[in-house]
Amino acid sequence: MLRTDKPFLDALNGHVTDKIPFWFMRQAGRYLPEYRDLRESAGGFLEMAYNPDIATEITMQPIRRFGMDAAIIFSDILTIPHALGQHLEFAQGEGPKLDPINEASDISRLDFSKFDQHLAPVYQALKQTKAALTSEGFANTALIGFAGSPWTVATYMIEGGSSKDFFKTKSFAYAQEEEFSNLINILIEATASYLINQIAAGAECVQLFDSWAGALDSNSFKKWVIKPTKQIVDLVKDSHPDVPIIGFPRMAGTNYLDYVQGTGVNGIGLDHQVNLKWAARTLQPLACLQGNLDPAALMAGGDALILATEQIITELRQGPFVFNLGHGIHKDTPVEHVEQLVDLIKGM
Numbered sequence: 001m002l003r004t005d006k007p008f009l010d011a012l013n014g015h016v017t018d019k020i021p022f023w024f025m026r027q028a029g030r031y032l033p034e035y036r037d038l039r040e041s042a043g044g045f046l047e048m049a050y051n052p053d054i055a056t057e058i059t060m061q062p063i064r065r066f067g068m069d070a071a072i073i074f075s076d077i078l079t080i081p082h083a084l085g086q087h088l089e090f091a092q093g094e095g096p097k098l099d100p101i102n103e104a105s106d107i108s109r110l111d112f113s114k115f116d117q118h119l120a121p122v123y124q125a126l127k128q129t130k131a132a133l134t135s136e137g138f139a140n141t142a143l144i145g146f147a148g149s150p151w152t153v154a155t156y157m158i159e160g161g162s163s164k165d166f167f168k169t170k171s172f173a174y175a176q177e178e179e180f181s182n183l184i185n186i187l188i189e190a191t192a193s194y195l196i197n198q199i200a201a202g203a204e205c206v207q208l209f210d211s212w213a214g215a216l217d218s219n220s221f222k223k224w225v226i227k228p229t230k231q232i233v234d235l236v237k238d239s240h241p242d243v244p245i246i247g248f249p250r251m252a253g254t255n256y257l258d259y260v261q262g263t264g265v266n267g268i269g270l271d272h273q274v275n276l277k278w279a280a281r282t283l284q285p286l287a288c289l290q291g292n293l294d295p296a297a298l299m300a301g302g303d304a305l306i307l308a309t310e311q312i313i314t315e316l317r318q319g320p321f322v323f324n325l326g327h328g329i330h331k332d333t334p335v336e337h338v339e340q341l342v343d344l345i346k347g348m
C-alpha cells in the first residue's frame, strides 16, 4: 500500500512513519470539561451516543484540543446487544446494566429485525464526523470505527453488566458450549455487519475491543477470541480489503502472538503489561504495534510520564507504530498532563 496523507493509516499499512502517529483510547470523555458540560445538558450516555450531532461534537472535542492523528467515533461496545433487543441502561457514575442472559431461550430471543435501524444514528454520526474533520481543517486525521469483540460483549450480555471474574460467562461456556457458541455466532454476524456499515459511512479503520480477553485459558482463548475475530476480519476484508483492522485482546499475555498469527489483523493494541522488547521482536514483524502507556503514568504527569513515554517510543518506533495508552484515559486525569504527553510525542 502506498503512503497517504494520514500517518496513522500508513503505520497500519506497515510503514515506518517520520512523525509518530498517536491517539488515546477514551480520548473523548469525562476528563474533558467540555464533555462534562455536554453530558450535564444531554441527559444520559445513550442519549448522547445515539444523537448524531452530539456524538460528532464529542468525537471532535479532543481533536480540536490536541490534533490527534485519529478520531474514534463516540459510541459504545454495548450498542450491539442493545440493537439485538437486549435491555441496556447506563446510570450516572455506574457501569452498564443489561437484562442478563441466563439460558438458551434468552439467546433465541435476540433479534436482527431492528438492527440496522437501531444503529443508523451511529452511521450518521460517522458521516457527520468525516465532514467535520475536513471542514475544520483536520485533513490528516483518520476516522476510526469500532465494536467490541464477541467474547467481551458476551460477558456483558451474560453477567448483565461489569464483572471481576466473568465466572457466570465462563461457566456457561463450559457447561453449555453449543448454546454459548450460538451466541458467539450471532455476535460474529452482528459485529461484521456493524463494522462493514461503519466503513460504508466513512470509517477508515476499525478497532475490535476485546477488553476481557485476558480472562480465558489458552484453549478457550483460541475458541472464543481468535476464531471469532478471524471470522470477523475475513468478512470485513471480503467487503473492504484495504481498510486496516486493529485488534486489542487486552491482557492476553503471550497469547498475543497466537492472536496476531491467527486473526489477520493489521494492527495490534498492546496493554501496558506487555513487555516492549518481546513485542518489538515477536509481534512487530507481523503487525503494526499500538500502545502502550499505563494510564496511571498519564495521571501522574511530570518526569514519570516523560520517562515512560520515551521508553515506549525508543523500543517501538523502529517498526510500524502508533502511540496510544495501554487502556482508556482515567476520568480524573488532569487535562494538562494530556497536553504534556501530546507535546512530548510531537517533539520526538
Ligand code: 1CP
Binding pocket: 024, 025, 026, 027, 028, 029, 030, 039, 045, 072, 073, 074, 075, 076, 077, 078, 090, 092, 093, 094, 095, 096, 146, 161, 162, 163, 209, 211, 328
Ligand atoms: O459519561 C459517562 O458516564 C459514560 C462513560 C462511557 C464513555 C465515555 C461509557 C460507558 N462508554 C464511553 C465511550 C466509549 N466506550 C468509547 C468512545 C470512544 C473513545 O473516546 O474511546 C469506546 C471506544 C468505548 C468502548 C468500551 N465500552 C469498552 C472497550 C474499551 C475498554 O475501556 O476496555 C468497554 C469495556 C465498554 C463498556 C463500558 N461502557 C461504559 C463503561 C463505563 C464501560 C465499562 C464498564 C466496565 O468497566 O465493565
